[in-house]
Amino acid sequence: MTDLSVAKTMTADPRLDVEAIRRDFPILSQMINGKPLAYLDNAASSQKPLAVLDAMDRYYRTSHSNVHRGAHTLGDRATMAFEGARETVRGFLNAKNTREIVWTRGTTEAINLIAHGLAEHLQAGDEILVSHMEHHANIVPWQMLAERTGAKVVPVKVTPAGELDMESFDELLGDRTRILAISHVSNVLGTVNPVRDLIVRAKARNVITVIDGAQAVPHFQPDVQALACDFYVFSSHKLFGPTGIGVLYGREELLEKMPPYQGGGEMIERVSFERTTWNILPYKFEAGTPAIAEAVGLAAAIDYLGTIDRAAMEASEWALLERANSLVPSVPGMEVIGTAPGKVPVLSFKIEGLHPSDIGTLLDQQGIAIRTGNHCAMPLMDLYGVTGTARASFAFYNTLEEVERLFAGLQKIQRLFV
């Protein structure tokens, strides 16, 4: 494999050593279809640094056993690594204690768990406030809950620029609202929602707040105490960690009141045919053998991010987006969907005369990976009157040259096929 990482770097922010960072991500240094890979599909899943790969490898080579059994040394090592990872996540989110950190398979499972647990909180006619820009994972579990309870899912409008319509929010947040479930950052638009403000307004009405942080955590570090949300969820694989694991932060008082999600091992205190009792938090929600190596990998990803200058990372991502925006007029018929100020570097677009999936395929032939389709956000697609978009999403390891290659590729496709 040829190492192209050095040739490909054009530092977006001088404080960030992108060449060194790219060496930490071996997958980036390869050829795809005869061209250097430009990985611009980070919102779907980001790549993993060596620190993550090594931590998981080391765990399996030296410490693997089942956790919480305490029967032998490897069991103790695995438990220490697993619970140590939980503490790392607690620190990352600034949660009060590890009882508030529940492992899940990802954002989707975390939201399903919360929706399941809040059934008793709802009555017929109650309302669950979401928004038009939600991922299906933050719509469908609430629809399923609504079906079971007779509650209603109510979507807040989104403006043409892709911002949450605050007038619509204030109008819809009412006496029947029981739950507010909203994304911190939109996976299609890149919009950063004013969640702190929304939470304050919701709390004034005793509304439970659920924040979908799947697209926020790759770009900035949330503080759940400062946000004062009830729940905050995210997936490891978007935060440069492994797939198969995610995090549910829940306020202890609420988690205590919620019933378990699944039954089995680990989540029980005592089982008998007469009466079974639940384990303490957070284990009450963790039935079965957990994803141990994945927890270790996620903690390694968080530790790795801790070694990178956050301000430089954000500035670099901003510079990538700025460059992309400045190049949009160079592609005839290109229109960006989602132009909210302060957005994260996610660029959804359409090009007149071209189907998004053709754009994706033709860019792939040039080694450029983007996403096309509805991005699991069909209501938002309907709102913009499209069946899908093309989406380039950047991470701190991307370079200005990769942005330029994307646009050179788009210009070529537009020239040849429209």
Ligand SMILES: Cc1ncc(COP(=O)(O)O)c(C=O)c1O
């Ligand atoms: C905003 C948002 N929420 C939820 C999800 C679902 O995440 P997962 O598939 O990791 O459960 C995604 C994934 O793209 C997302 O972008």
